[in-house]
Amino acid sequence: MYPNGSDLSLVLTLHSLELPEMSIYPAFIVGLVAYLIILLCNVTVIFTICMNRNLHKPMYILLLNMLINDTTGATTFFPQLLYRIWSQDRSISYPACFLQGLFVHLYGGASHVILTAMAYDRYIAICSPLRYGAIMTTNKLVRIITGMWIVNFIIIFVLFCLLMPYKICQTYMAELICYNPSLMKLMCEDTRVNNSYGLFILVLYHCISLFVVAFTYIRILITCVTNKQSDAKIKAVQTCGTHLVVFLFLEFNTFFPLIAHRSENVPAHLRRVFSVSILVFPPIVNPLIYGFKTKDIRQKILTCFKRKIGNF
Template structure:
């Protein structure tokens, strides 16, 4: 049966969670605690950066934007998933599914762009330290951040906007949450333009971020090798190593999750596991890595707690 996507009452069915009666409430409690921890940790990072003027420099302002982006992604995923666990109802309206897909793709694309900008910032700070303040000026930083958000929103709205041309003939979402590949599988018409545009976006995001991060970290590595100051070398390696681990995890996970839909031989369970990990682990790990391993943020945390205790 063909259904008009303009009908906001159309209900879709997502993949069942396959939870037993005894595991429903433990799964709900575990998911709720995970979501609360993610929100709390990210809010702490946002508060620490927002209230401490000493942290209002390019590196931490980019980290602030990454935290906002992580909050958007995790909020697009967890509330709907927790409701599904509690009610054991996997139905979702097409409109809600479309919005969730838009937010999740904006989150994924934004993460790669912001991590790329952070790599560029570290490159200038380590390889061009004398010119850092003249290159990463407030005006340049604001332009960079605006470009990241505007470009990401525009490209993802175009991606999901191409779906509005079609009517759907199926109502089963083949993933744990809504995304562009699963929405495309609801359509029985020719979707080659959507597929070409989706592949072009994957190549753009993954290729641009991989090239910039690869080039900048190669330059950083060469600078660290030639730097005879052991303290500066260890600090640079620690800062960049943390960023590189986060980037590689997101790059590999997101690339596999997006391309796995195009190969029937890929295990559906493996595809869903990678898709869920992209939505859960970066928002959970990022504030812990950057918050606990960054000296300035740890000091801001302590100062914030002392103020509250004194009050």
């Protein structure tokens, strides 16, 4: 047993990446390129939205929040991964592990609330287009964004505060990253309170987001079927299709690893793959399907790029 006072100096050991010696440098290059692509794509769209006033609309402001969140999530994971690949060092201090877990959960929770807010925004835009400006005012948008960040932070902060009083019994963590269920397995004492609160959060995020998205999609589809304008139907289908793919991927990838920790029948390597994929694929895919695929943003990026080329 490790005394509570030594937690700050405690060093944990993460699960091995199991990379053959010949593949260390190729793996490092692949990881570095993936992280640079994430930064380039997300920062490009973020900069484009910030610098163009005609993109300061609710849909794009919510997208901006998503991309900032994705960049934060990827940065929580990739630098540590690249260091581990390069140095083959599996150790991480307990405070660093605790902080990584906090940011991983903040990222996951924020992804849910942002996608839920985006579903509501699209519902208003498609089902009540004439009232959209009156409903999604600047003040209401600010309240939505501020509220979702504050609520998400409080819920996740409480989750990790519940871990602080416990003593740590072991230093090996059978995961590639740190997050709440893996940290709880290091604790000596009964963590039923943490488990109960964790399940409450799991149900809260998933049930609310599923309900809102299901409700808005059903209403959008009804509007799409009853609306005889073909362009409105195409717009609705495109909006629903891209959002639904991203949302379902997030739902499964956040739900599966957390449930897998509570079952002995799920292979550990499968749990590790899904727990890491949520920090890799959305930050790569989201700026592509939400940013570069969106006509207004794509045109602004191309205009800026052509202007830069013309200056040389």
